[in-house]
Amino acid sequence: MKKGLTLMITLLLLLPMVSVWAGGQQEGAAAAEETETAEVPEVKLDYGKPSGDLELFSWWAGDEAPALNALIDLYNDNYPQVEVINATVTGGSGVNAKAVLKTRMLGGDPPDSFQVHAGQELIGTWVAAERMLDLTPLFESEGWMDVIPEDLINLIGTENGIWSVPVNIHRSNVMWYIPENLDKWGVEVPQSWDEFLEIADDLEAEGVVPLSLATNWTVNHLWESVALGVLGADKYDGLWNGELSWTSEEAVEVWATLDEVLEYTNDDFSSLSWQQATDLVVGGDAAFNIMGDWAAGYMSTTLNLEPGSDYSWAASPGTEGAFMFLADSFGFPKGVKNPAAALAWLKTCGSLEGQDTFNPLKGSISSRTDSDLSKYNDYSQSAAKDFADNRIVGSLAHGVTANEGFMNDFATVMEMFLNNRNPEQAANAAQAIAIQNGIVSR
């Protein structure tokens, strides 16, 4: 009996060892293949006539589904032979979708095209892993080089190619309010964070939350607006291109300002959804909310409010003249099952008709400069105007400026900061994760 027990334990211990060894063998073989790096494959323009199934992967559901469905309808009008499989994975603020996409790519089974935030979220993960096709030939043949702003093309491309087709542009640095309520409370829209802090006490005295806030990622969203407001566009960019240290006095100042601003937010923020934070403003419980312009879609469509009169907006404090953007885009993974249909999908996404079908419903603006503004509401028209004139910077919270590793670690740093409210320590930690994730060199 003792013997049996010993045998069992030995077996238990031995098995993992054997598979470790087997795993190592396999790895060795893989590493040998690694040495020959092929040139970046480009998309071809002649996959033939689209037919069969097209599997589209996104996290657009609920309020955002109608926009995607309209785009799919348009696609089906043009390519009726293709059956579109709309694979949506929602929940966990996109985490579920990413998990599923990653298991599928690792398993060698990519969807024909997938939604991804344009910029480093795509580049840092999928382009770095050499999983994407270069779309430059497509951009040239469709004439997109001329209608999509160069700044934007630079942000969605690397020196080796252009990696995705942006279907929309959202603005991150927007502050929302109800004009009637501001009149009632006798406050003006603050132009800087200092001005905000001045009026915040008065608002609190009125029993109003000066700035409504929601679940964790919206704090990161607030952070980027504060950073842009405190640093200005050039220095904000400096954080990402290594010209401004994360431990510099200015960078610490961002955290210190955020610390002061957080004093004027609702206590229960981490259990609210972003819509609930918007509701606080609409319901007159809070004065301002900083959120991307999908909030305009929510207020116009879901809550039936009139932009400009029922609700209004301004650039977040201190960011007038700067447009912090994020974009959803679709890429072309290597090894898809139906390249012809995928190519046709990307053409639809980038086309004028496609963008002007999708965006008015999504509440975003077109990434093309030639879009027909009469199809958009007041808010979107003003955003389109700003997008054309303003200085463009990328959003951190929505994947433009930093890779996924940094974004995930930044969420941890933010959590640490919310617990100890120590600007110095947060700045140091941010520097550490920037080094670790290759944002800045050592």
Place this chain on the structure above:
Amino acid sequence: MSQNTLRRVSPIVYIMVLVMMVIFLVPIYMALITALKNPAEIKLATAWHLPSYPYWQSFVEAYNMLLPSLRNSLVLTISGTVLSALVGSINGFVFSKNRFRGSEIVFTLFLFGMFIPYQIILIPLFQLLRAIGIYGSLYGLILAHVVYGIPITTLIFRNFYDQIPDSLVESARLDGAGFFGLYGRLFLPLSVPGFVVVGIWQFTQIWNEFLWGVTLTKQSSQPVTVGLAQLAGGQAVNWNLPMAGSFLAGFPVLLIYIFFGRYFIRGLLAGSVKE
């Protein structure tokens, strides 16, 4: 105690069980009234109030949204349950009545699989499913549920067959019944209660599983727990829909539970590795 009916039950007991019963039913009450409210009527401040009129539309909407995943769950759960029960039954037969040198060690090796946190096998699992070409389909999910169901089904059947007296087995053997004859003619017909217990247990386990459902399936094959998470996790939080969806997703297991509750409890007891 069998004679407890003869004793007078103190009113304190009644008060306490009543209080506990009310507390246990609170979540059901909340889910029901929220599901039956018109979305416009759902406000935090009136969360406990009854709906002013029943708004059945949420159930219809949730049903339409969950229908494909409900269908998947049904296929997945039934095939997973049947297969793992069959495997468990013959394994249990071996471990109970055909012991060989080292069979106890093998049994213990089997049992270990019941207790591992499934995070640790997640990545290798999808790599393997992909390698054999069934990743993303219901087959992959069924395979996973059958394999990781083997320990518990084997355990329950072993405990069940242990109750069949050895003398019965001996006399059947003397009558010339071989291994399979014994299993097919004597044990299978006696196994109906065992299959019910295992069936109910596996049904609830597979029906309720979420982690694999979300990582190992494609859109077309996702189970209802994932469908429900979609319903509750989308951008807009209309609480009526997730609540109505909760009812729909919980309904089949509740039904089984109410009709076969006795067997369910037996499964629970058997699941606790009793000797």
Place this chain on the structure above:
Amino acid sequence: MVGSKRNSVYSMLVLLPSLILLLIFVYGFIGNSFYVSLTDWGTGAALRENPVKNLIGFENYRRLFTGAIHERFRQDLINAIFYSLFLVTGTLGLGLFLAIMLDKGPKGENILRTVFLFPMALSFVVTGTIWRWIFSPKGGVNLIPTWFGMERGDFLWLSSREKVALFNWQSVPQIIALILFVIFAFMLYGGWKNGRRTQTIWGAVLSGLMLFYAAVLHYLLPPILPHAEFHGFSLATVGIIIAAVWQYSGYTMALYLAGLRGLPVAMYESAKMDGAGDITYYLKIAIPNMWPITLSAIVIISHISLKLFALIFSMAGADNAGTGHPSVLMYLITFRANNFAVGAAISVILFLMAALFIIPYLIQSYRARR
């Protein structure tokens, strides 16, 4: 016995498919994850078709326990311990209470049992969705005080940032040493009392070493973290714990009820003859006699407590650090940060925590069967 050899062959043949499957799916996969946890498979190019994985030893584990960035992992680990602790005591306590109530034989036992047990039949995704609504800060349970004319409660059930019973992570080695000191001191005492020489010597040496470490060495060695880092019981977990206890108390109730019904009637009667009241009977006789059931329940519930992933995920979300659990963090680190090696390391730690309960239990039940 005639044909018993053939029986053995059939037995093994029948078991072989299951055995092979389990060897691959359980033991092989665990080994694979352990291997991945020793590599640097992560970040940017992690999702290549043939990712480069270099063996780096236990570096990932070192970083998790002492690296500045993994503060959340350490709090999650503490949370996991508290989840297990409260889930076990909560379900055992409430389950025993319910079982005793039902054992008293109130009418309608079937209905009562159904009510107490049905939560267990439901998916964590279902119950998590419902409980999230009940624990909304401005609704649900926080409204209850208003029924009695009081102010609305303002406890943040799922998102409180408060922690109690704080301790510094830097003192963890010292705390461990002190715990070991107590264990070895008992060993020393036992050896001395029973006159076992080897045990006495070992007890003396080991407890002395531990005491020396805790009292002297700990202060001389460099701290495991560059700065003090405080962890404790996160109050945001209370909501999750309540939901989980609600869901699993019926289970322990069923176990205990079966146990109470299994006790011989004579036991109750002789206790009554000795003049014992009901309370004395349950406390002094029934509960000690059900020790094996309690043990099984502890093992099962603590292993369930490591599988709270879906409940936490649907109730509080993955990003809510207050309610964090290593299983949720593993999901984030693997699938959002693409750090497969660190994710695997967390899953191995989770596995070891489970093994801590399970292996002794399996060995014990193996022995009992022999």
